[in-house]
Amino acid sequence: MTEAIAEFLVSEPGAAVLGRGAKALTNAQDLPPELRAGALTILDGRERAHKRGWEEAGQLFLTADALAQASSTEIAAFHAKCFSECESVLDACCGVGRDALALAAAGKRVVAVDTDPARLVFARANAHVLGLEEKIRFVCADVTALEGESGHCEGAFFDPARRDGHTRFSADSERYQPPLSFLESLQERHKIVVAKLSPALHEDTLTSLGGQLLFLSEERTCKEACIVLGGEAGPARALLLPSGESYERGEEPFIADELGEYLLDPDPGVIRAGALGALADACQAALIAPTDMYLTAAEPSLRAAVRSYKIRVALPYRDRTLGRWLREQGIGRLVVKKRHYPKEPEAVHKELGLKWGGKGAEATLVIVAQGKSWLGIVCDPVN
Ligand SMILES: C[S@@+](CC[C@H](N)C(=O)[O-])C[C@H]1O[C@@H](n2cnc3c(N)ncnc32)[C@H](O)[C@@H]1O
Missing domain, CATH: 3.40.50.150 (Vaccinia Virus protein VP39)
Structure with missing residues (x-):
């Protein structure tokens, strides 16, 4: 956008143009195309900023590109x-x-x-x-x-x-x-x-x-x-906002001997900071598998840095029994969570004999590496 268009848009006549709203501006024939495009960009920026929770969004001057940064x-x-x-x-x-x-x-x-x-x-x-x-x-x-x-x-x-x-x-x-x-x-x-x-x-x-x-x-x-x-x-730290929870980089977490009652999915910032050990200690949790960064614990956690899931069952992923078990439970739709399993959720449904977009109860399926094969953990979100 040029400086001249920006200057016009922040002026009183500019406010009148913006006041027409996006719908009317899209088809407005009485404005130069660059001005119409500039006004639509600001209205789009305001809408996006509003969705991002900026209180004053409706009065601010933002472009989608500037807002993205x-x-x-x-x-x-x-x-x-x-x-x-x-x-x-x-x-x-x-x-x-x-x-x-x-x-x-x-x-x-x-x-x-x-x-x-x-x-x-x-x-x-x-x-x-x-x-x-x-x-x-x-x-x-x-x-x-x-x-x-x-x-x-x-x-x-x-x-x-x-x-x-x-x-x-x-x-x-x-x-x-x-x-x-x-x-x-x-x-x-x-x-x-x-x-x-x-x-x-x-x-x-x-x-x-x-x-x-x-x-x-x-x-x-x-x-x-x-x-x-x-x-x-x-040391490097993860800081979660708005909770203010903070976890310091340190030792890797222990690997669990066996699955606990709960699966804890850590915040990506904690994983990026190399602070999963500190989070695992705080939740009395351990890693399910060295590569997948999911934790397991005896109790759920209320910390902002994890999402807790109550585990229903854990079965070898490829085993047909997993698909059969899901159908027996009346589960028809899965929220698939994975870090390394190569297939997309639609293909996962197919592999398990479920219809993509089909009916039935919903559950979360977490797929983690287990040696050279995969483990399917069926669970439900707690918080
Ligand atoms: C990521 S944005 C800044 C966003 C800003 N912190 C905010 O929250 O609205 C980076 C900005 O750097 C500006 N920029 C790039 N090179 C520059 C330079 N050499 N001197 C000053 N500004 C520069 C760009 O025009 C752009 O607006």
């Missing part, structure tokens, strides 16, 4: 908390301002920089909507070439672009914009530096950066690898 409310608030020792923070790549706004809402003076002029127009308008514009100075520039005021901030937040219009390159830090190497320059100039990176980055890349490494997980998705430089550092 923006932090969630909880995660932006966590980033801001990392700067408790700082009064001023540089947001090196502010986008539409999700993190800059959270920093300002936490009482920081913010310098928010981005190369994209249209995103800056929206970020400024969003600050206005939230009454935070006094706290944020917006700068349209390449942050890697910026001298002066940005260096005067005590802290710096770095959230480089991990995609362009066509491709995502989350796991390739060489292609990040600005490149990951810029982190070093920020570290030289600022007391605390927080970087929001992809959890898909190679472990060696992440650990080579030093500092405290946190894997942030929300809604059972590992959303980011967050590096905090300049504060106290310990």
Whole structure:
């Protein structure tokens, strides 16, 4: 989107255009195509943001693309908390301002920089909507070439672009914009530096950066690898939001001698952080099989980091008795959970003699490796 279109959309006449709503705009013949497309993008962004639980979504200026890269409310608030020792923070790549706004809402003076002029127009308008514009100075520039005021901030937040219009390159830090190497320059100039990176980055890349490494997980998705430089550092950790549960990287969990009454499915952030041992200890659980990362325990757990399932039966997966057992129990539909079993759920139903999309009671089937074959664990969610 051009800066001119963005400027128009945040103006009063722009509000009138947006007020027509998506349905009317789709067929509007009286608007230039770029303006109509821009307005529809904002309305689409608002709808998506609303679904993501942003309270003020209906008034904010977000594009689907910028929103896809923006932090969630909880995660932006966590980033801001990392700067408790700082009064001023540089947001090196502010986008539409999700993190800059959270920093300002936490009482920081913010310098928010981005190369994209249209995103800056929206970020400024969003600050206005939230009454935070006094706290944020917006700068349209390449942050890697910026001298002066940005260096005067005590802290710096770095959230480089991990995609362009066509491709995502989350796991390739060489292609990040600005490149990951810029982190070093920020570290030289600022007391605390927080970087929001992809959890898909190679472990060696992440650990080579030093500092405290946190894997942030929300809604059972590992959303980011967050590096905090300049504060106290310990072993890598998983941090679950909004619960605040945290698990430290350590020893692998024990392998269970036998299945307990319950199967516990760990949060992906805990697995990514290498913190399954700590979670297993906390739940008095052990691994079912070394490769599949499912735990078993005598009791269910109320922790946010696991989903508990009451086990009904565990049978060799290929054995026809599993299919027969399911039919005898009147089970016609399965929620299939697996990490390594190669077939898709539809094929699993077929293999077990069940009709895909068929009728009957529902159960969860977890398929785990058992030596060179597979074990089918039929269970029901507890929480
Ligand atoms: C992942 S987004 C930031 C999202 C933001 N933290 C939020 O939550 O809304 C990355 C941003 O970096 C900007 N960018 C890329 N290269 C830059 C550079 N050299 N200087 C400043 N900004 C840059 C992009 O335009 C993009 O808006």
